Amino acid sequence: MPKKHQGKCVVFDVGKTFAKVSVVDVEGVVWTERRRAIPHFDALLYRAFAVDTLHDWLIEQLRDLGSQYFIDRIIPVTHGATCAFLDDEHKLVQPIQDYESAVPPEYVRAYTRIRPGFDETQSPSLPLGLNLGSQIFWHSRRAPEMFGRVRWILNYPQYWAWRLSGALCNEVTSMGCHTDLWCPERKDFSSLAVKQGWADRFPEMHPAWEPVATLRSDIAAAAGLPPSVKVCVGAHDTNAALASIIIGSDTDPPALLSTGTWFIAMAPGASADDLVSHRDCLANVDVFGRPVPCARFMGGRVYDSFMGNGVVVDEAALCAVMRKGTSGLPVFLEGPGVCPGLNATLPSLGESAEERAARGLLYVALMTSACLDLVRASDQLLIEGPAAGNALLCGLIAALRPGPVVVEDRRNAVSLGAARLAFYDRPAPQARIRQLVTPVLRDDIRRFRELWRGRVSAELAA
Numbered sequence: 432m433p434k435k436h437q438g439k440c441v442v443f444d445v446g447k448t449f450a451k452v453s454v455v456d457v458e459g460v461v462w463t464e465r466r467r468a469i470p471h472f473d474a475l476l477y478r479a480f481a482v483d484t485l486h487d488w489l490i491e492q493l494r495d496l497g498s499q500y501f502i503d504r505i506i507p508v509t510h511g512a513t514c515a516f517l518d519d520e521h522k523l524v525q526p527i528q529d530y531e532s533a534v535p536p537e538y539v540r541a542y543t544r545i546r547p548g549f550d551e552t553q554s555p556s557l558p559l560g561l562n563l564g565s566q567i568f569w570h571s572r573r574a575p576e577m578f579g580r581v582r583w584i585l586n587y588p589q590y591w592a593w594r595l596s597g598a599l600c601n602e603v604t605s606m607g608c609h610t611d612l613w614c615p616e617r618k619d620f621s622s623l624a625v626k627q628g629w630a631d632r633f634p635e636m637h638p639a640w641e642p643v644a645t646l647r648s649d650i651a652a653a654a655g656l657p658p659s660v661k662v663c664v665g666a667h668d669t670n671a672a673l674a675s676i677i678i679g680s681d682t683d684p685p686a687l688l689s690t691g692t693w694f695i696a697m698a699p700g701a702s703a704d705d706l707v708s709h710r711d712c713l714a715n716v717d718v719f720g721r722p723v724p725c726a727r728f729m730g731g732r733v734y735d736s737f738m739g740n741g742v743v744v745d746e747a748a749l750c751a752v753m754r755k756g757t758s759g760l761p762v763f764l765e766g767p768g769v770c771p772g773l774n775a776t777l778p779s780l781g782e783s784a785e786e787r788a789a790r791g792l793l794y795v796a797l798m799t800s801a802c803l804d805l806v807r808a809s810d811q812l813l814i815e816g817p818a819a820g821n822a823l824l825c826g827l828i829a830a831l832r833p834g835p836v837v838v839e840d841r842r843n844a845v846s847l848g849a850a851r852l853a854f855y856d857r858p859a860p861q862a863r864i865r866q867l868v869t870p871v872l873r874d875d876i877r878r879f880r881e882l883w884r885g886r887v888s889a890e891l892a893a
Contacts, residue, residue: 438503440853441496442846443489443591444668445469445509447692448731450485452492453843454500455850459860461843462500465492471529476573477560479526480513486594493654502656504642506853507591507665508845510692511608512561515590516570517583521597524581525570527590530560538569546611547623553703553714553722554609564611567629584632588665596644596662599634604670606633607716615703615714615722639666639674639718640855663853666718668845669695672815674718675848679859685837686808688799688828689844690816694730696802698809699723712805718852726802730795731817734824737791744823746872748789753872753879757886796827796876797883803832810834813865815844826871831880837865 437456444451446469453464467488470481496502512530515523534542542565549555560566571578585593586605593599606613612624620630637643642661651658666674669689676684677699687697697715703722706712714722795818803812811834818824819838829836851859 437501439500440850441493441502441505442849442853443505443507444845444849445485445507445587445591446668447510450488451846452489452496453846453850454496454502455846457850457854457857457860459847459850459863461846463496464843464846472526474526474528477526477532478529479532480529482527482590482594490650490654493656497654497656502660504661504663504853505595505646506663506849507588507595508668508671508849509587509591509605509665511587511605511667511669512563512566512610513587514563514566515585515587516578516581517585517593518580519582521583521593524577527587528560528566530563530566533559534565534569535573538572539565541572542568545623545626547614547621549706549708551614551616552611552621552623553615553706554611554613555708555711555713557609557711562609562611564623564629567612568627571627581632583634584629585634588667589634592643592662592665595646595650597647598644598662600637600641600643600664601633601635602637602639602664602666603716603720604639604667604718606636607714607720607722608667608670609713609715613716615716615720618720637664638855639664639671640852666849666852667715668849669693669697670715670717670723671848671852672844673697673699673723673848675844675851676813677717677719678851678855683809685811685813686803686806688803688812688814688816688818690731690814690818691845692729692731693727694795694799694802694818695725695727696799696806696808697723697725698803698806701807701809707805710805724806726805728798728802730798733791733798734795734818737788737794742784742788744785744789744792746823748783748785749793749823749827749872750875752786752789752793753875757879757883792824792827793876793879796824796831797880799828800831800880801887812836814838814868822868823871825868827876829868830870830873830876836868836870838868839863839865 439456442453449466451466454462470484472481515527614621624630641664643664646660672689684699689695701724703714703724712726715725717723
């Protein structure tokens with residue numbers, strides 16, 4: 432049988448900025464991918480995801496791809512901190528909230544008084560709606576009659592699994608993604624979720640790789656696919672990327688830097704004890720339910736803000752910035768991060784667009800190094816995602832690390848990890864080619880890091 436006609440998986444990857452549909456085979460070959468910007472609309476009290484628009488786009492892609500490939504399974508993966516409320520008739524009770532919509536201050540204060548400690552959930556207190564528990568608390572208190580109609584709470588990957596199959600399920604990686612609702616040590620709901628009665632509204636737990644059902648008949652007809660197509664439970668996107676390096680591995684996994692809107696440093700196999708919660712460290716939970724120390728910052732958003740308009744940076748521009756010292760380098764930018772409470776400024780130094788972009792590149796490299804240090808990452812590091820395609824940034828990160836840094840030969844670890852989950856019952860594909868990164872400006876950036884660390888320490892102590 433020609434490979435094109437062998438069974439393939441569709442990965443539906445809903446990120447914070449873009450949604451992507453990829454066709455991947457059991458050998459880890461990505462045959463094609465399409466993407467679009469995430470659609471939003473303004474609900475009455477918060478910004479919401481336009482899931483109907485995204486659903487229609489997905490069906491359109493499935494219809495087209497199904498005419499070209501033999502699709503036999505679909506798996507959804509999404510960002511965290513997002514859920515859907517369904518009533519007894521399986522209808523949305525309210526629009527799905529974007530986690531960057533702020534919970535009103537009076538509800539934040541009330542929620543802070545009841546949320547569990549970090550020692551139980553290994554979930555730090557985060558702003559906006561980044562703690563899923565704070566979103567649920569807000570809606571349950573502001574509109575108790577509305578919330579009383581909520582029979583099911585679905586994490587975002589499982590919302591899409593339900594939308595495609597009609598099956599209700601829950602899964603551990605989304606539950607363990609800084610929700611305040613999960614206790615990694617017990618592998619069970621937190622005291623908050625139990626006391627508030629929310630735990631009973633989540634469906635039964637299933638493994639991320641499990642085919643929970645097949646396509647709904649109306650979805651199959653609309654997409655032109657056989658109704659026998661399996662729909663897997665799905666997972667949190669970053670943990671899908673991690674799955675690609677831990678499933679079937681008989682060696683200690685490397686640290687992982689997952690890049691996108693968020694840069695997330697993950698240290699599989701490291702101890703989650705003594706994580707520094709106030710510096711945005713936390714324990715995510717892998718697909719097997721094990722805690723994974725993590726630290727992160729919005730590196731992708733920072734990168735885009737500096738590197739817009741296709742500015743090209745070279746080593747000379749980096750050296751020019753480092754000679755000026757750290758005064759023009761921000762300590763912290765928008766969103767939570769490893770340097771909490773420090774407001775960034777980016778003064779105009781009269782430099783060129785290239786030098787400004789170089790400042791941004793240095794900042795991202797330094798913040799990445801700080802995140803990896805905070806989680807006590809192993810010496811070996813694997814970089815995946817869009818940043819893996821920036822040789823200069825990867826070279827700077829490699830210069831700051833004590834051991835080898837490698838990048839995947841492709842920049843789609845989330846899709847590949849999700850497909851590995853979907854084909855969990857099949858033999859693992861051959862190991863993908865990884866490219867060793869050559870460090871760039873090692874001595875210069877290490878000296879510069881010491882200056883930057885001093886500035887960060889001084890401002891944190893102020």
